[in-house]
Amino acid sequence: MTKLLKYTILITPQEPRGYLVTVPELPGCFTEGDTIEESFKMASDAIDSYLSVLEQENLPIPEERKTIISTIELNRKIPA
Template sequence: MKHTFAVVLTPDPDDGGYVVTVPALPGCITEGDTYEEALQNARDAIALYLEYMRDKGEPIDEVPPSTITFVEVG
């Protein structure tokens, strides 16, 4: 079964590349030197996270699509 997750790629100003978080999966964090590498690492990290949940017998809840927007302040 395929799952779709929102991922957040944040540029890392100190080391370059991107830090990737998965809001629906607490603690699922990875990184990559390029945008493409960061996305592939996110796929790998999510797959491992889901495998761990399956091994522990925990349910994998369907997560509704996220909406990401920007808010201007000041």
């Protein structure tokens, strides 16, 4: 049986270059890419590998969760 699985990925720029990709629904699943496009490809490969390990270990495949992504602003005094 084939099922379309969807997972949220977070792509974060890294210094001095490249991008870190994390998958909140899959703890420990992360990768990186030199470009945004490569990051998407690497994310797909990382997720597929992660799910393959879960299948081999007879562990459940996590379902997509509705993730809320937002920004919070705070004014905070920072020591000099």
